[in-house]
Amino acid sequence: MDLRHFRLDEQAQGTFSEEREEYERDYARLIQSPAFRRLQGKSQVFGAGSGDYYRTRLTHSLEVSQIARETARRMNKQYPFLAAREHPGLVLDADVVECASLAHDLGHPPFGHKGEEVLNHLLAEQYGLKYEGNAQNFRILMFLEKRAGSGSGLDLTAAVLLAINKYPYSLEEEGRLKGVYGMEWEQGIGMIRERWGMQAGCSTLEAQLMDLCDDIAYSTHDIEDGIRAGKIQMNRTFFESDRLVDNLVEEIVNDHGNSDVGWDQIDIKAMVQRVLGEYLAQWEAIYAVNGREESRTRREMKARWVSTFAARVGIIDDTARSWRKVTFVKDGEQDLELLRTMEILKKLAWVTLIKDFRVQRLQKRSEIMLRQLWDSFIVPEQGRLILPPDWVESYRRHGHEWTWPRLVADYISGMTDAYAEKVYSELFASKSGSIYEMD
Numbered sequence: 001m002d003l004r005h006f007r008l009d010e011q012a013q014g015t016f017s018e019e020r021e022e023y024e025r026d027y028a029r030l031i032q033s034p035a036f037r038r039l040q041g042k043s044q045v046f047g048a049g050s051g052d053y054y055r056t057r058l059t060h061s062l063e064v065s066q067i068a069r070e071t072a073r074r075m076n077k078q079y080p081f082l083a084a085r086e087h088p089g090l091v092l093d094a095d096v097v098e099c100a101s102l103a104h105d106l107g108h109p110p111f112g113h114k115g116e117e118v119l120n121h122l123l124a125e126q127y128g129l130k131y132e133g134n135a136q137n138f139r140i141l142m143f144l145e146k147r148a149g150s151g152s153g154l155d156l157t158a159a160v161l162l163a164i165n166k167y168p169y170s171l172e173e174e175g176r177l178k179g180v181y182g183m184e185w186e187q188g189i190g191m192i193r194e195r196w197g198m199q200a201g202c203s204t205l206e207a208q209l210m211d212l213c214d215d216i217a218y219s220t221h222d223i224e225d226g227i228r229a230g231k232i233q234m235n236r237t238f239f240e241s242d243r244l245v246d247n248l249v250e251e252i253v254n255d256h257g258n259s260d261v262g263w264d265q266i267d268i269k270a271m272v273q274r275v276l277g278e279y280l281a282q283w284e285a286i287y288a289v290n291g292r293e294e295s296r297t298r299r300e301m302k303a304r305w306v307s308t309f310a311a312r313v314g315i316i317d318d319t320a321r322s323w324r325k326v327t328f329v330k331d332g333e334q335d336l337e338l339l340r341t342m343e344i345l346k347k348l349a350w351v352t353l354i355k356d357f358r359v360q361r362l363q364k365r366s367e368i369m370l371r372q373l374w375d376s377f378i379v380p381e382q383g384r385l386i387l388p389p390d391w392v393e394s395y396r397r398h399g400h401e402w403t404w405p406r407l408v409a410d411y412i413s414g415m416t417d418a419y420a421e422k423v424y425s426e427l428f429a430s431k432s433g434s435i436y437e438m439d
Contacts, residue, residue: 041416065101100163107136111366
């Protein structure tokens with residue numbers, strides 16, 4: 001059997017065209033799943049439904065998949081060793097990367113990262129459990145989503161599952177903040193990695209490419225939305241503000257997950273000032289060429305930066321792990337300068353959008369709603385009366401495998417922003433929903 005085509009539930013055949021490739025079946029299962037459709041109602045930066053322009057988790061995922069697919073195609077022409085398929089994890093199949101990109105955010109709860117933070121706190125504080133968006137991906141894909149005849153969720157191929165797995169660890173390991181829940185690790189991801197002969201801590205090339213293209217999208221598209229919303233002002237007063245520069249430096253210094261790009265080798269403040277200055281100068285030049293039309297300038301800036309980043313994605317030897325690494329490459333070596341530039345742009349979006357006091361007010365409101373929803377469902381005797389019957393029945397069948405608090409976290413995390421507000425209003429506001437509405 002092809003290790004990359006292996007499925008955890010091979011008995012589930014369903015109805016499909018024999019002419020379709022395995023990864024085409026995965027693609028169809030993903031885009032036709034309720035979990036994928038719900039991404040249209042989940043926040044990216046601005047609340048879903050806050051405008052007809054701003055990105056949601058759905059449009060973000062589509063954009064990541066487009067960048068990743070085209071980059072994979074280019075890299076297959078650039079690196080002959082990929083054609084040898086010397087190891088199942090050292091392959092870059094454009095179809096697999098596209099599927100992984102579409103699925104990489106399925107586990108995000110309503111209200112963005114604030115929702116993830118709240119659910120994790122509630123589970124950890126009261127029950128010693130964890131909630132983590134990347135881990136929730138696999139709970140959805142391998143269990144919560146339903147296919148006729150399958151007990152393994154969407155039953156995706158091993159190649160796609162490992163391409164989604166950018167944190168190749170079990171969350172049961174001491175000190176792990178990101179990874180895969182224990183059940184999904186033991187019953188699927190860990191087993192597949194063992195069959196493939198994956199080294200501990202190493203991700204497939206496809207997972208690495210998906211992850212990098214996700215960062216490319218964050219550092220370009222979120223800034224475009226921020227400019228459109230007026231949170232990022234394209235003038236010297238804004239870009240040369242000591243407060244902005246100091247906030248960016250603080251975020252970089254406090255982000256211990258990005259220490260491998262060599263921040264200790266440079267003057268961080270000087271680089272932040274240089275990158276901001278060059279970004280504004282580029283904007284001013286394009287703005288003049290485009291007849292001082294802001295919307296065209298925004299789109300052109302975004303397109304140029306996506307092209308700059310995507311064109312520099314390459315593969316180098318990871319000698320420390322005897323593996324290979326997908327990263328920005330210049331003259332055959334890792335381009336730390338470009339990696340740091342991307343991180344500065346990501347932090348620019350973070351400090352001007354997420355940390356904006358109005359956004360923080362919305363996040364506080366969402367925290368209050370999620371906590372009160374949790375309190376309403378968490379006592380089983382009360383919760384089973386106000387949860388949809390199919391969720392209660394699912395718990396009755398599978399309660400020996402997972403706890404009631406995990407069920408409640410699954411239910412709340414699957415909500416869109418609007419649905420969470422609807423249920424909250426039915427329970428706590430004066431406006432009640434109709435009993436004839438379908439949940």
